[in-house]
Amino acid sequence: MTLQSRRWMLMSEFRICIVAAGARGRAHARAWSQIPDAQLVAVADVEEERAHALANEYGMRAYADFREMLEREDCNVVSVCTPASLHCAPTVLAAQKGCHVLCEKPIALTIEDGEAMIEATRKANVKLGFFFQRRFGYASQKLDKLLAENAVGRPVLWRIFSEAEIRPKLAMHDKHGNNGPIGDYCPHLFDRWRWLLKTEALRVAARGFVYARGKPEVASIRELAIDTAAIIIEFASGDIGAIVITWGLPRGLGWRNSEAILGPNGIIDVDGEAKLTISRPEGQETFTVEDKLDMDLALVQDFIDAIRTNRTPKATGEDALAALKMSLATLQAIETGNWVSLA
The missing domain is CATH 3.30.360.10 (Dihydrodipicolinate Reductase; domain 2)
Known part of the structure; x- marks a missing residue:
């Protein structure tokens, strides 16, 4: 666990950034909003109007670029809700910044992207979970x-x-x-x-x-x-x-x-x-x-528990890669x- 991760755990607070504000981004936001120790801090979507709408609903900041969001925001969990072809880049970047990643299924469209996501989170010693709710x-x-x-x-x-x-x-x-x-x-x-x-x-x-x-x-x-x-x-x-x-x-x-x-x-x-x-x-x-x-809420609760207890989430990157x-x-x-x- 990185020094940054230890600091977040001591704060007993999960600060959530969401990548993509479509239907699944909204579902993630709704689930995270019901977690007592979680705070929704920001959302990024290439459709800025959609990002602002979700941000206003949950009191978040809105971005057009997930890279800028992850650079500016002090988050420790990232929900990736883009189309499957775009899962890899935000997952890898989030892991490199020490964030746990909860990603929509499928993991990716190619085995290469899926393996890159698993390797990035493994190397960063952060959790990677998938929405097989x-x-x-x-x-x-x-x-x-x-x-x-x-x-x-x-x-x-x-x-x-x-x-x-x-x-x-x-x-x-x-x-x-x-x-x-x-x-x-x-x-x-x-x-x-x-x-x-x-x-x-x-x-x-x-x-x-x-x-x-x-x-x-x-x-x-x-x-x-x-x-x-x-x-x-x-x-x-x-x-x-x-x-x-x-x-x-x-x-x-x-x-x-x-x-x-x-x-x-x-x-x-x-x-x-x-x-x-x-x-x-x-x-x-x-x-x-x-x-x-x-x-959705049950899966998010499991992911939070996996972070707190340092165990494997019930739906892992390896599960998603097999699918x-x-x-x-x-x-x-x-x-x-x-x-x-x-x-």
Whole structure:
């Protein structure tokens, strides 16, 4: 721990800077604002009006350049909420200045950037955490116990259907922004499988399309990401993960999800993070939670505790890098038409 880090810890205060003031920047600010020992000090966004709006809402200073913000502000935690292609630079600079970094997923669009982020924080001896907030949801916590108890047997076939209209943020459809659902959303699912199945992916097969091509909402994007895919992942445990996903449906169709875990002894149906039902020959059992957990807040609280107790955050850089490798293997499988090995 650096001398600067020791001084911050003695102050018992976490001073937060946020990079990017979009929807996820707002979510981070809202979560940080609920931490008693945290103070939101500044936000940077290339869209200055957006930075000022968020700054005014939470009493922060606003910047157009994250470099200037990190140079001027005495912060010790940085939330990185830019599009995935821009995660590396602010993470590395924050680490070099002795700041812990809590970053949105995915870690990056390339393995090189992801490894650079991990190495920079390791070298600076600061924490690096990632926003895989579903790890903290009620259903995920319950699934962790049920799978540990072998509730439906193994191996399982875990299938997910996720069907959505064209997303409101264009960066989500940009191959060089967040790289479509395979780059932006599937890392949540891949991390969920790795964490709950306690295993690593062996190989991936996939087919994909660009359903949004030709639609006026994305006409300004130079190179569209694949927005529709069928994905099969084999795990070292013998389990199989299967995803059918699209972000390319016409506007007005909304977003719907369906998730189930099939095992030799039964089925677990998952309804978001608030409800799941296990069906076995002896009958059905449903688990629900009335008060929906704030998963963003729970993740931020875990990150703060990791700093205070000098432990590893529950969602690490290595976890995020593993999910990125699964995303890249999926895209390679679509491009080549072949199985792609991850072993």
